Amino acid sequence: MQVQPRRVMNNQIHPTSVISPRAELGGNVTVGPFSIIHAGVEIGANSEIGSHCEIGLPSKLADNDRLSIGEHSLIRSHCVFYIGSTFGEKLVTGHHVTVRENTQAGCCLQLGTRGDIQGHCQIGDYLKTHSHVHIGQKSKIGSYVWMFPDVLLTNDPNPPSELLLGPIVGNFAVLAAKSTLLPGVNIGIGSVVGAQSLVGVDVPDGMLASGSPAKIVGPASILRMRDNPGVKVYPWNKRFHNGYPEQVVNEWK
Amino acid sequence: MQVQPRRVMNNQIHPTSVISPRAELGGNVTVGPFSIIHAGVEIGANSEIGSHCEIGLPSKLADNDRLSIGEHSLIRSHCVFYIGSTFGEKLVTGHHVTVRENTQAGCCLQLGTRGDIQGHCQIGDYLKTHSHVHIGQKSKIGSYVWMFPDVLLTNDPNPPSELLLGPIVGNFAVLAAKSTLLPGVNIGIGSVVGAQSLVGVDVPDGMLASGSPAKIVGPASILRMRDNPGVKVYPWNKRFHNGYPEQVVNEWK
Amino acid sequence: MQVQPRRVMNNQIHPTSVISPRAELGGNVTVGPFSIIHAGVEIGANSEIGSHCEIGLPSKLADNDRLSIGEHSLIRSHCVFYIGSTFGEKLVTGHHVTVRENTQAGCCLQLGTRGDIQGHCQIGDYLKTHSHVHIGQKSKIGSYVWMFPDVLLTNDPNPPSELLLGPIVGNFAVLAAKSTLLPGVNIGIGSVVGAQSLVGVDVPDGMLASGSPAKIVGPASILRMRDNPGVKVYPWNKRFHNGYPEQVVNEWK
Numbered sequence: 001m002q003v004q005p006r007r008v009m010n011n012q013i014h015p016t017s018v019i020s021p022r023a024e025l026g027g028n029v030t031v032g033p034f035s036i037i038h039a040g041v042e043i044g045a046n047s048e049i050g051s052h053c054e055i056g057l058p059s060k061l062a063d064n065d066r067l068s069i070g071e072h073s074l075i076r077s078h079c080v081f082y083i084g085s086t087f088g089e090k091l092v093t094g095h096h097v098t099v100r101e102n103t104q105a106g107c108c109l110q111l112g113t114r115g116d117i118q119g120h121c122q123i124g125d126y127l128k129t130h131s132h133v134h135i136g137q138k139s140k141i142g143s144y145v146w147m148f149p150d151v152l153l154t155n156d157p158n159p160p161s162e163l164l165l166g167p168i169v170g171n172f173a174v175l176a177a178k179s180t181l182l183p184g185v186n187i188g189i190g191s192v193v194g195a196q197s198l199v200g201v202d203v204p205d206g207m208l209a210s211g212s213p214a215k216i217v218g219p220a221s222i223l224r225m226r227d228n229p230g231v232k233v234y235p236w237n238k239r240f241h242n243g244y245p246e247q248v249v250n251e252w253k
Numbered sequence: 254m255q256v257q258p259r260r261v262m263n264n265q266i267h268p269t270s271v272i273s274p275r276a277e278l279g280g281n282v283t284v285g286p287f288s289i290i291h292a293g294v295e296i297g298a299n300s301e302i303g304s305h306c307e308i309g310l311p312s313k314l315a316d317n318d319r320l321s322i323g324e325h326s327l328i329r330s331h332c333v334f335y336i337g338s339t340f341g342e343k344l345v346t347g348h349h350v351t352v353r354e355n356t357q358a359g360c361c362l363q364l365g366t367r368g369d370i371q372g373h374c375q376i377g378d379y380l381k382t383h384s385h386v387h388i389g390q391k392s393k394i395g396s397y398v399w400m401f402p403d404v405l406l407t408n409d410p411n412p413p414s415e416l417l418l419g420p421i422v423g424n425f426a427v428l429a430a431k432s433t434l435l436p437g438v439n440i441g442i443g444s445v446v447g448a449q450s451l452v453g454v455d456v457p458d459g460m461l462a463s464g465s466p467a468k469i470v471g472p473a474s475i476l477r478m479r480d481n482p483g484v485k486v487y488p489w490n491k492r493f494h495n496g497y498p499e500q501v502v503n504e505w506k
Numbered sequence: 507m508q509v510q511p512r513r514v515m516n517n518q519i520h521p522t523s524v525i526s527p528r529a530e531l532g533g534n535v536t537v538g539p540f541s542i543i544h545a546g547v548e549i550g551a552n553s554e555i556g557s558h559c560e561i562g563l564p565s566k567l568a569d570n571d572r573l574s575i576g577e578h579s580l581i582r583s584h585c586v587f588y589i590g591s592t593f594g595e596k597l598v599t600g601h602h603v604t605v606r607e608n609t610q611a612g613c614c615l616q617l618g619t620r621g622d623i624q625g626h627c628q629i630g631d632y633l634k635t636h637s638h639v640h641i642g643q644k645s646k647i648g649s650y651v652w653m654f655p656d657v658l659l660t661n662d663p664n665p666p667s668e669l670l671l672g673p674i675v676g677n678f679a680v681l682a683a684k685s686t687l688l689p690g691v692n693i694g695i696g697s698v699v700g701a702q703s704l705v706g707v708d709v710p711d712g713m714l715a716s717g718s719p720a721k722i723v724g725p726a727s728i729l730r731m732r733d734n735p736g737v738k739v740y741p742w743n744k745r746f747h748n749g750y751p752e753q754v755v756n757e758w759k
Contacts, residue, residue: 018539034558052584054556080582080583080584096602098620132638134655136655152683158732158733158742159654160652212702
């Protein structure tokens with residue numbers, strides 16, 4: 001891919017920011033004070049980079065010298081993104097997020113404040129993580145997944161070792177607050193992991209795992225809404241559509 | 254409240270900082286290098302803002318366009334405060350703290366490094382949190398409360414949902430390290446939650462809860478000082494007065 | 507120790523950085539944009555300070571007014587180091603790390619992203635911590651120790667109190683992800699703590715502790731490699747030498 005000179009099509013680049021002439025900024029991109037954008041970064045139109053960010057940090061570990069961030073994205077202050085990753089449109093982050101090299105993510109990724117993506121991982125569309133979620137290297141995460149605060153995905157089964165077995169998380173899975181996935185576990189489609197669970201076993205599709213160590217409790221569909229016991233909590237996508245476009249919701253039916 | 258032009262009554266504003274003419278800084282306020290203060294921010298006299306902060310970030314979710322920080326406050330480096338909150342005097346934070354909109358806090362709040370206040374919550378006087386405490390939206394916290402490292406207050410009983418049931422934490426309560434409060438639990442006055450406990454039940458006043466899931470173990474007064482078994486650990490305010498003014502301690506008696 | 511004027515022997519100091527004339531930078535030191543280096547800081551030759559850092563923050567709690575960082579060190583962006591500590595050569599940090607005053611560390615310390623060293627602690631050589639490890643005050647940590655993500659070392663046995671009993675961690679010990687050491691526990695040489703364990707008992711040399719609360723499970727040598735059951739995981743230094751110089755590995759034999 002040919003590196004183009006920086007195109008700045010508006011005046012929303014703060015004068016204190018440091019932007020490489022070899023970064024490409026689409027139309028209507030905003031860059032806040034004291035932010036740095038390195039060579040090889042491509043930021044899609046109508047995106048916003050907050051203050052105090054460093055975007056496109058060079059790295060010898062990167063598979064390539066590009067960082068692509070899709071249109072209509074919002075990266076909040078104090079974030080650090082390494083070179084070598086690709087994000088679809090509508091990426092939204094909280095503050096103080098770190099993303100290492102070689103991360104491939106689909107559209108509409110939401111990374112909560114202090115998210116820590118260790119890189120070398122694959123992420124589908126519409127992953128939503130709350131604060132301080134740590135995704136270890138070699139993780140593979142599907143689409144429409146939720147991860148609540150302090151969730152941790154580990155990867156080394158023989159610590160310390162060079163063997164990295166990232167967890168696999170299926171579409172529509174929900175990992176509740178402070179839950180931990182041990183190396184290489186497979187969380188099925190639509191599965192649910194309870195708060196503070198330590199998951200060392202595979203969780204079949206649609207099942208609920210809970211405890212430390214986690215056991216399979218039963219189908220996730222046994223859980224009822226706290227405020228409406230007549231309604232099942234899971235599969236959540238049957239009842240919760242906020243933040244998803246109509247087209248996506250229609251595909252779920 | 255009328256927005257006044259910025260009043261700078263000394264020369265302690267670092268020349269690299271970016272300060273809105275519609276921010277109000279009291280006398281003897283210090284602002285460190287590379288910090289940003291937005292319009293609508295009011296910082297009381299004799300306060301200090303460290304480096305690399307962003308104070309008063311605009312937000313459509315804020316109930317108002319003001320952020321009020323009381324006198325004699327200290328906000329350390331790399332913190333982010335959104336617009337729409339109010340803090341009493343003597344706010345002290347660690348580094349990398351984030352505070353979202355619509356937080357109402359009394360005096361003498363101490364937020365440890367990497368504290369994450371999600372906003373839309375009420376906090377009394379003299380809450381002291383250690384590092385990396387996460388307070389979810391809709392939490393209600395009393396006065397003289399302690400939260401130790403990695404404490405997490407969650408709020409969604411049907412994840413994901415729009416129902417937010419913040420925990421309620423009574424005066425003098427103590428939440429030990431890595432403890433988690435599940436949505437809507439009520440922690441009584443002077444209650445104690447043990448380390449790494451997962452609390453899904455209400456804890457009556459003065460009781461000790463511990464475990465994952467947490468159970469009520471008994472009165473907190475059963476615990477004795479490690480270094481002096483003749484002295485009860487709780488109620489802690491009978492033996493520990495450091496950091497509280499004499500007037501407050503006298504009220505406790 | 508006499509404070510020398512700043513010596514800058516190359517042109518790698520970013521013009522936006524703020525560097526005290528009373529900081530000492532060795533030859534070939536790089537300082538990134540928007541970083542601050544205070545008086546009393548000594549950075550060894552061939553070191554790199556990333557962007558948005560604050561190095562050598564003054565503090566009344568510091569035992570002295572110096573911060574010494576050895577040669578060939580790398581401090582990544584958004585880190586905060588207080589004055590009053592000493593680090594040997596080849597210190598490497600992730601991003602957003604905070605290190606308080608009065609920390610004494612040997613060579614080759616690796617602190618992962620969001621590490622939180624509370625100060626007043628002693629650290630040997632080659633400690634390697636992954637993301638978000640919190641080391642409380644008064645901790646004493648040996649050499650060749652590993653700490654995985656979200657490990658927490660606490661220190662107050664009577665929270666809140668003024669008594670600080672830091673844990674003691676022996677050489678070659680391994681603390682797996684999300685494990686917590688309670689105040690004053692002694693983790694033996696070559697001991698292993700399982701993921702999410704809550705350790706309130708001493709762990710003898712070479713033993714494995716696991717669970718919440720943690721119990722002694724047996725010798726750590728019972729664990730076999732996931733990818734090669736014929737090989738014992740521990741002692742890990744018999745099979746894993748990556749990142750250690752030949753001289754060190756030879757000493758292990």
